[in-house]
Amino acid sequence: MPAVAEVMSTVACNPSPRGCDLPTCPVCADSMVAAEGSAYLSENVISYLWTCDTCGYGFVTKHAVSKRFVCN
Ligand SMILES: [Zn+2]
Structure with missing residues (x-):
């Protein structure tokens, strides 16, 4: 099935590059x-x-990584 109809958002709402911030x-x-x-x-x-x-x-691509991303 075609999987090319994803709506690409430019808003980084997830720190993971595998989240919603995938480029085209x-x-x-x-x-x-x-x-x-x-x-x-x-x-x-x-x-x-x-x-x-x-x-x-x-x-x-370049992404700013928040310090808050590291939590342990
Ligand atoms: Zn290509």
């Missing part, structure tokens, strides 16, 4: 499912590497 491919607009990898750019900025399964385009 800038080339073919396909929805990204899971990041290929991640890296911290600084103490509270994390970048995710995405590769499009449809066209193979790779790109990086």
Whole structure:
């Protein structure tokens, strides 16, 4: 069944990149499912590497990580 009709919100309402903040491919607009990898750019900025399964385009997104994300 087609799964491309998801409504993409630009509002980050979940600290997880796998939550509601998934990007779309800038080339073919396909929805990204899971990041290929991640890296911290600084103490509270994390970048995710995405590769499009449809066209193979790779790109990086950056996310601010709240200190409150860590709780133990
Ligand atoms: Zn693509």
